[in-house]
Amino acid sequence: MIMISLIRIKIVTAFTLIFILTVNCTSNQTNKKNKVNLSKSDSCYITVQAGDYLNSKSTEAVKFSKKNSSYVKVSKGGWLEYKVQVPQTGRYKILLSGATSDSSAVACWIEDNVYNKDGRTYNITGNMMLKRASVSGTDNMIEKDGSPLDSGMHVMRFHYDTGSVVFDKICFDLIRKHKSSPVVLTQKTIGKEWKMVWSDEFNGTGLPDSSKWTFDIGNWGWGNNELEYYTVNRLENARQEDGNLIIEARKDDGIYPWSSARLTTRGKESFLYGKIEFRAKVPAGRGTWSAGWLLGDKYRDELSWPYCGEIDVLENVGYEMDPKTGNGKTHASVHCGAYYFKLGNQPTSIVDVENMNNEYHIYSIEWLSESITILIDGKKYFEYHDTSNNLTWPFDKPQNLILNLAMGGGWGGAKGMDPEMKSAKFIIDYVRVYELN
Numbered sequence: 001m002i003m004i005s006l007i008r009i010k011i012v013t014a015f016t017l018i019f020i021l022t023v024n025c026t027s028n029q030t031n032k033k034n035k036v037n038l039s040k041s042d043s044c045y046i047t048v049q050a051g052d053y054l055n056s057k058s059t060e061a062v063k064f065s066k067k068n069s070s071y072v073k074v075s076k077g078g079w080l081e082y083k084v085q086v087p088q089t090g091r092y093k094i095l096l097s098g099a100t101s102d103s104s105a106v107a108c109w110i111e112d113n114v115y116n117k118d119g120r121t122y123n124i125t126g127n128m129m130l131k132r133a134s135v136s137g138t139d140n141m142i143e144k145d146g147s148p149l150d151s152g153m154h155v156m157r158f159h160y161d162t163g164s165v166v167f168d169k170i171c172f173d174l175i176r177k178h179k180s181s182p183v184v185l186t187q188k189t190i191g192k193e194w195k196m197v198w199s200d201e202f203n204g205t206g207l208p209d210s211s212k213w214t215f216d217i218g219n220w221g222w223g224n225n226e227l228e229y230y231t232v233n234r235l236e237n238a239r240q241e242d243g244n245l246i247i248e249a250r251k252d253d254g255i256y257p258w259s260s261a262r263l264t265t266r267g268k269e270s271f272l273y274g275k276i277e278f279r280a281k282v283p284a285g286r287g288t289w290s291a292g293w294l295l296g297d298k299y300r301d302e303l304s305w306p307y308c309g310e311i312d313v314l315e316n317v318g319y320e321m322d323p324k325t326g327n328g329k330t331h332a333s334v335h336c337g338a339y340y341f342k343l344g345n346q347p348t349s350i351v352d353v354e355n356m357n358n359e360y361h362i363y364s365i366e367w368l369s370e371s372i373t374i375l376i377d378g379k380k381y382f383e384y385h386d387t388s389n390n391l392t393w394p395f396d397k398p399q400n401l402i403l404n405l406a407m408g409g410g411w412g413g414a415k416g417m418d419p420e421m422k423s424a425k426f427i428i429d430y431v432r433v434y435e436l437n
Contacts, residue, residue, distance in 0.1 A: 146218015
């Protein structure tokens with residue numbers, strides 16, 4: 001980590017900065033320049049004034065006001081703590097208005113649910129890089145999209161790295177209300193043969209079938225410090241083509257360092273038990289992280305996880321794959337209140353797979369009322385059957401299906417990013433759900 005040398009500035013510098021601070025409180029996700037003109041009528045769904053902090057880890061936090069607005073100047077690294085009332089569960093755009101007097105950008109981020117029972121740190125924005133003040137001020141409006149927030153009172157912290165920062169507001173704009181799945185398909189688990197009851201063969205053209213799939217949205221890091229922005233209804237990132245679903249990650253795509261897509265059945269249909277198959281080719285390339293998985297319907301925000309349950313059926317990182325042969329590894333895991341990766345005790349199995357990026361393989365789960373079995377091309381390599389309590393077995397509740405291609409992040413980017421990689425494709429032939437008959 002490069003430590004930025006501090007320049008002690010006088011309060012008059014802070015007053016100079018405020019004249020060029022702007023607040024962008026709109027929620028236009030498709031804005032190509034990442035800039036939106038403001039008017040006096042613009043307002044935030046939720047506004048947190050910088051000076052309203054309740055606690056701080058800063059010996060040099062200074063509050064001041066100018067023209068009916070409150071500002072805070074901080075330096076040397078630390079945090080300010082706020083209470084935030086969230087009226088509606090959903091996905092939010094988070095906007096930070098501020099600037100630094102330093103020559104280098106200062107990393108800031110927002111932590112949610114500070115006093116959670118597990119002692120975890122919930123980073124809901126990833127780094128928001130505040131730049132040096134400019135005449136226009138537009139480069140001092142930083143935003144992150146898609147952060148999940150449940151309704152109710154939240155205790156949050158605004159963190160800032162070593163550096164000098166002046167800011168006035170944090171805005172939260174609701175960009176999508178949470179919607180539970182209106183339909184739950186419960187599969188029979190007694191019988192001799194598997195019978196298909198639901199599928200998407202991706203035999204159409206254009207965007208994926210909107211009666212089955214919803215696009216997740218945003219670039220908040222997804223709890224893993226991922227690099228991509230998940231776009232909505234964008235053919236460059238998700239399309240049906242030649243009988244497949246193509247999820248494509250693209251580098252330096254417009255305003256995004258990486259763009260990609262994440263599809264979920266949440267809000268459409270969820271599933272309880274049965275056999276589920278993903279037939280797919282996964283991309284090579286250091287930095288890719290492809291997945292076909294299940295997430296509990298009870299997920300509302302990061303505090304919900306892992307208690308809602310997660311089952312990873314297809315999970316692959318590109319740095320484990322030989323780029324010439326396509327030989328690599330696939331991972332199967334479950335996460336729940338008793339076992340999850342941030343405790344380092346999640347049940348996991350890993351198996352070698354040949355030619356993963358050029359040949360289709362079938363990644364499947366057999367999910368019964370008392371056990372979970374995961375297979376690759378019909379061969380079992382993972383089993384889980386701890387049904388002893390609600391923390392070990394949340395898998396008696398519905399789950400939604402998810403397909404996504406992440407870039408970088410704590411695992412996908414553990415070996416860095418291939419600087420020569422410009423795009424990557426996750427190719428899915430079909431998703432099928434069966435019950436015993």
